[in-house]
Amino acid sequence: MATEERCPCGSGRALSACCGPLHAGKAAATAEALMRARYAAYVLGDTAYLRATWHPDTCPQELGGPTRWLGLRVLHCDGGQAGDSEGTVEFVAAFREAGRVRQLHETSRFVHQGGRWLYVDGDLQLRDVGRNEPCPCGSGRKLKHCCGKRVTASPSSGSTTPASGR
């Protein structure tokens, strides 16, 4: 069952054929592959992987952040290919937090060091996703007709949240 699970990074492939092997220790071939695997690790709550792939100079003591992610779109990669020593990946990721759907637009910096890609840091912008905008989950529907529905249906936080994602 678990091996057929679709990878949370949005590649459309099975987790076991996408970011799963990276989480298990396989080196990412490109900065984008690492970025996707780190997003998937956020979705899955794999903080050990996030630490292992974070540059020691910039890795924070406490790893926090949203846990209810809605989707990832990689927009642009600069460098970060096999043989490069550094690269950037620009992406948009959306998550739900405190009854709102928010979007993170980040350009992440990666370096290749000791045979591995590592996340260094990123420039990021956060904003709320409007209810008439396309849903960040990639369904093609407007947010208010898709993942935004539940936001308004259950304004109270917590207890009545449907168990999605698992």
Ligand SMILES: [Zn+2]
């Ligand atoms: Zn993946």
Ligand SMILES: [Zn+2]
């Ligand atoms: Zn949606």
